[in-house]
Amino acid sequence: EFQLVQSGTEVKKPGESLKISCKGSGYTFTKYWIGWVRQRPGKGLEWMGIVHPSDSDSRYSPSFQGQVTVSADKSINTAFLQWSTLKASDTAIYYCASGEYPNWFESWGQGTLVTVSS
Amino acid sequence: SYELTQSPSVSLFPGETARISCSGDALPIQFAFWYQQKAGRAPVLLIYKDTERPSGVPERFSGSISGTTATLTISGVRAEDEADYYCQSSPDSTSRFYLFGPGTKVTVL
Numbered sequence: 001e002f003q004l005v006q007s008g009t010e011v012k013k014p015g016e017s018l019k020i021s022c023k024g025s026g027y028t029f030t031k032y033w034i035g036w037v038r039q040r041p042g043k044g045l046e047w048m049g050i051v052h053p054s055d056s057d058s059r060y061s062p063s064f065q066g067q068v069t070v071s072a073d074k075s076i077n078t079a080f081l082q083w084s085t086l087k088a089s090d091t092a093i094y095y096c097a098s099g100e101y102p103n104w105f106e107s108w109g110q111g112t113l114v115t116v117s118s
Numbered sequence: 119s120y121e122l123t124q125s126p127s128v129s130l131f132p133g134e135t136a137r138i139s140c141s142g143d144a145l146p147i148q149f150a151f152w153y154q155q156k157a158g159r160a161p162v163l164l165i166y167k168d169t170e171r172p173s174g175v176p177e178r179f180s181g182s183i184s185g186t187t188a189t190l191t192i193s194g195v196r197a198e199d200e201a202d203y204y205c206q207s208s209p210d211s212t213s214r215f216y217l218f219g220p221g222t223k224v225t226v227l
Contacts (some may be wrong), residue, residue, distance in 0.1 A: 037161075037218075043219040045161065045204050047151070059214040063119070077166040095160055103208055105217050106172070109162040 004034075004096055011115045012086050019082040020112045022096030030054040033102045034079040036070055037095045038109075041092045046096075050102050051079060060085035074089065086116045120144065122219035129225040136192040138222045143186055150188035151180060151206040154199075155221075159199030161204065165190060176177035193222070198227045 008019040018065035024032060049060040053072035060070070072079040079096060094112050097105035122142040130136055140150055152165040163172055165181035168188060178193045188207075192199055205219040 044202070045155070045218040047206070047216050049215075061215045086189065096159075103149065104163065104166050104206060105153075105161075106163055106166075107203055108162070111160055 002098075002107050004098055004107060006096055006109040009095055009113045009115075011117070014086055014088055014118055016086050017082075017084050017118075018114065019080050020114065021092060022079045022081075024079070024098065024111050026075045029077040030074050032098045032100055032106075034072060035072075035105060036068075036079075036081045036103070037097060037105075038092045039095065040063075040092045046104075048094075048112070051057055052102075053077075053079065057075055077082045086114075088090050088116050088118075090114060091116050120217065122207060124203075124205060124207055124219040124222045126220070127223040128226065129227055130195055131227050132196060133194050136190075136195050136224055138174045138190040138192075138203050138224070140188045140190070140207075140219050142207055142219075143185055144210050145183060145186050145188055145207060146213075147211065148208045150181070150183060151218075152188075152190045153202065153206065153218075154201045154206045158200045164203075173179060180181075195224070195226055200224055 036048040038046040047063045049070040051058040051070045052073045053074045069082040089099045096109040099106045141163045149167045153161040155161040168183040169181045202221045204221045
């Protein structure tokens with residue numbers, strides 16, 4: 001069964017760093033793009049970036065370029081979303097999602113809630 | 119910067135037909151994709167490549183494209199279809215990123 005399982009809820013302070021994960025199972029991990037989508041409380045979906053685990057080719061929305069890093073470790077079938085300096089405005093649910101092509105997502109993870117508060 | 123626009127909300131009774139539009143200048147040359155998100159849940163792919171329906175998605179969901187507007191149609195809406203619906207596309211063929219529309223809230227009365 002095609003499955004994406006994300007890491008658990010995080011509570012961080014502004015200025016801290018964070019790396020959340022998304023583990024794929026039930027399919028060939030290196031054949032599918034994995035992307036990240038932000039959803040702030042009560043708001044819509046925002047496309048952040050995407051990575052291909054076979055060669056780590058990555059693409060970013062201009063809105064998120066330089067703000068986050070997407071990566072993947074094919075040896076453990078896991079993708080990551082990373083911040084070096086969190087802000088309160090990063091408080092959101094972050095979804096990972098996967099697809100054979102970069103322009104759409106066929107399967108989604110359950111979401112990771114990140115709360116950034118002093 | 120490029121944007122996709124959607125009507126903010128639609129309210130209708132069970133059995134009626136919902137038409138949800140997504141407008142964008144690049145839609146004549148870039149595919150549109152549609153997702154459904156129910157409250158507290160992760161999104162689910164409903165339509166890909168303008169009109170294609172993944173296996174498991176009910177036939178009452180269909181997609182179409184005309185010029186710069188993509189449309190998601192729900193024929194014979196059910197209470198379980200109450201959700202937010204998002205379109206997704208790309209600004210152009212050379213862009214290496216994609217974006218979502220702001221979403222349309224469908225309320226079944």
